[in-house]
Structure formats: structure tokens, C-alpha cells
Amino acid sequence: MDLTNCPQCGKLYVKKIRETCDVCYKEEEKQYDLVYKFVRRSENRLATLLDTHHKTGVPEKTIIKFIHQGRIRVVGFPNFTYPCDGCDSPILDGRLCEGCKTKIQNDLKIEELIKTKQEELRSSYYTGQ
Ligand SMILES: [Zn+2]
Ligand SMILES: [Zn+2]
Structure with a gap:
């Protein structure tokens, strides 16, 4: 039996699929x-x-x-x-609000841009260009 404390009331209960007792x-x-x-x-x-x-x-x-x-x-x-x-x-x-959604999307875009740049660098290194 997997006993755990209920996050709502703190009582011990048998952990099943539910998060609470x-x-x-x-x-x-x-x-x-x-x-x-x-x-x-x-x-x-x-x-x-x-x-x-x-x-x-x-x-x-x-x-x-x-x-x-x-x-x-x-x-x-x-x-x-x-x-x-x-x-x-x-x-x-x-x-999330529109502002936060846009921010996350921009962060993702920047990450992608960095990744592409790194790949470009790597491939130019290997091809010697
Ligand atoms: Zn409970
Ligand atoms: Zn927000």
C-alpha cells in the first residue's frame, strides 16, 4: 500500500489515481x-x-x-x-495572457534561431567553408 498525506487536509490516505483523499x-x-x-x-x-x-x-x-x-x-x-x-x-x-503567450513564443523563436546558427556554424566547420 502506498500511503501518503492528502495535500488538502493532511490526512493519510492510500494513494490511487486521485491527488486527494x-x-x-x-x-x-x-x-x-x-x-x-x-x-x-x-x-x-x-x-x-x-x-x-x-x-x-x-x-x-x-x-x-x-x-x-x-x-x-x-x-x-x-x-x-x-x-x-x-x-x-x-x-x-x-x-496565460496574450502578452505571456507572445513572450514564450518569442523565447522559443530565439532558441530556435540560436540552434539554427549553431548548426550552420557546425556544418560550415565540417565542409570547411
Ligand atoms: Zn483530504
Ligand atoms: Zn501574463
Whole structure:
């Protein structure tokens, strides 16, 4: 048996596929249900993350986790922003804002450029040009 401490409540539990113990898992499913039902209602289209937290009692952190997992979609909710993983600016989709996405893409491009340059150098060395 693979015993480990539940990251939510600290209790020992048998590690299976789940990240948390059964009690916390069930609790989180209940919370998911509350958030899901809340965002499904059309009158809540203008709700914010804070509103949802107040109305459902589910911690903001947990709501963001559901969004990151793709279980709750807030595209089409103009006010339902949550912090970007890179810089904390408010975003509505995925984990990163446009700025951080562009930055990562640029970083990748630079890396690729360096790689190509190194390969060019290497091949010119071997061919003696
Ligand atoms: Zn637990
Ligand atoms: Zn960002």
C-alpha cells in the first residue's frame, strides 16, 4: 500500500489515481457541481470570479483550478477573469495572457534561431567553408 498525506487536509490516505483523499475528492466534486450550476445559469453571464465565490462558497483557488482543468469554461463571461500564470494579469481563457503567450513564443523563436546558427556554424566547420 502506498500511503501518503492528502495535500488538502493532511490526512493519510492510500494513494490511487486521485491527488486527494476520498473525503476531499467528494468535497471537491460537490464544489464543482455548485460552480457548474452557477455558471450555467444565463442570468450569471456577467458574474465575476468573486461573485461566484460569494454565491457558491467555493474558494477562488478551487474555481481557478476547475478552469485550468478545463472543467469550467468562462469564455463568453466578460467579467469572469482570473490571474495569468505568468504575470497575474486578468485572463479569460487558458493559463496565460496574450502578452505571456507572445513572450514564450518569442523565447522559443530565439532558441530556435540560436540552434539554427549553431548548426550552420557546425556544418560550415565540417565542409570547411
Ligand atoms: Zn483530504
Ligand atoms: Zn501574463
